[in-house]
Structure formats: C-alpha cells, structure tokens
Amino acid sequence: MNRKHLLSISTAASALLFAVGASACGSSEGTPADATTLAIKLTDAGCEPHDARVPAGPIAFEIENAGTSKVTEVEIMEGEKVLGEEENITEGLRGGFSTTLAAGSYTIYCPGGSEERGTLTVSGAEHVEGATKGESDTDEGG
Numbered sequence: 011m012n013r014k015h016l017l018s019i020s021t022a023a024s025a026l027l028f029a030v031g032a033s034a035c036g037s038s039e040g041t042p043a044d045a046t047t048l049a050i051k052l053t054d055a056g057c058e059p060h061d062a063r064v065p066a067g068p069i070a071f072e073i074e075n076a077g078t079s080k081v082t083e084v085e086i087m088e089g090e091k092v093l094g095e096e097e098n099i100t101e102g103l104r105g106g107f108s109t110t111l112a113a114g115s116y117t118i119y120c121p122g123g124s125e126e127r128g129t130l131t132v133s134g135a136e137h138v139e140g141a142t143k144g145e146s147d148t149d150e151g152g
Contacts, residue, residue: 041108042068048130050084051076052099056123057084063131070108075099085119086111086130 045068051058052075073084073096085095086109093116094109111132118128 041070044068045070045108047072049074050118052078052081052084052120052123054078054080054124056081056120056125057118057128060118060125060128061131062118062128063133064111065134066111066113066132068108068110069132070106071096072104072106073099074104075101077101081120081122083121085117085121087117087119088114 046064047070048062048064049072050062052073058076071084071086071094075082079101082099083095083097084099086093093111094107096105096107099105111130113132113134116130116132118130120126120128
C-alpha cells in the first residue's frame, strides 16, 4: 500500500471512531415513552433552572448550551455519586441523557458556573417497576 492510501484509511477510521464515540454521549435511544422531560440551559451562571421539580420515574434531560464557554456539562448527583451526565456541550450544541430516579433530593451540578450547584427535587411514588433510587438508563460519559 502506498502512503496516500494508508492516510485515507487512517482518516476514515478516525472519522468512524469519532462518530461512534459522539453517538454514545447523551443518547436518548433508551428513553421510555413515559419519561418526564426536563430542559436545562447552560449559562455563565450554571444551569437554568437552578432548582427543579419532577415526578419520580424516568426523566429525560435535554441540555442546550445557551452561549456560554464557562459551563459545558451537567451532572445529576446523589451525594458524591454521579447518576447521569452529559459533557462537552459547547456553545450552540445540544445533548441529553435519561435516568430513572426515585423520590428524593438530588444535586444538579454545572461545573464552571457562578452558581455550580442546584437542587433537583423528585416527588411522588416511583412509577417504573423494578427501578431503585439512582438506577440509570443513561449512556454516561462523553
């Protein structure tokens, strides 16, 4: 094989790996049809809404960068444990993830913002059979 051909194969392989990796971040393919949707905007302050309330069960987090370079990720945490996250949401991009949460209080963590931590209050009885507090259907990482 000549050098030009090897370069072409290498470029194609790199593009394929990038596409596969990007599709794994924040995929919502496994999001249940009855999931509650929570839209989050990334701003210089952190996440909007800073504090949110949702019913227990499957939750689809839809994240949009509203023009900030300071905040590019969202994590839903229980104590220090990350239950779901989306990273590398730079200016103009969108992403998301889904997870199933039981009633309780969780942290919305948006590192880099002037108000990095907010509260996610999950109320009511869990409506997903077999799920436990913090169980996740998410494609984590990014």
